[in-house]
Amino acid sequence: MRERGVSRGVVLRAFVALRNDGVAEPVPGGRWRVVRPGQPVDRRPLVDRLTDVIVDDALTVGADFPSTTELSTRFGVSRPTVSKALEKLEAAGLLSEARQGRQRTVRALPKRTESPES
Numbered sequence: 001m002r003e004r005g006v007s008r009g010v011v012l013r014a015f016v017a018l019r020n021d022g023v024a025e026p027v028p029g030g031r032w033r034v035v036r037p038g039q040p041v042d043r044r045p046l047v048d049r050l051t052d053v054i055v056d057d058a059l060t061v062g063a064d065f066p067s068t069t070e071l072s073t074r075f076g077v078s079r080p081t082v083s084k085a086l087e088k089l090e091a092a093g094l095l096s097e098a099r100q101g102r103q104r105t106v107r108a109l110p111k112r113t114e115s116p117e118s
Helices: 010-019 045-055 066-075 079-091
Strands: 023-029 031-034
Touching: 010 023, 010 031, 045 066, 045 079, 066 079
Parallel strands: none
Antiparallel strands: 023 031
């Protein structure tokens, strides 16, 4: 920033103004993200969103789970990030372990935490 003649304070004030206008938001790690109007953003952890794939795509036990590449495109995150989240689902027993040349499959359906409607 200094090489461009802008101090850190000026940049922070700019982001605060953008946040107040609803154009930017802080994210973990002391960074900022631009909020794109008209695009809904799911703030839940990726593991929760991947669990929803089983329900949303109507997958059954034994069904093939989408690939890491497909999921990274679908959620707009990197493949290593998807891989880490998939490892958590494997550890929870929802997905089978991935191996070379073998696709993950659904091992169990996620439990519903919503209360039944009366």
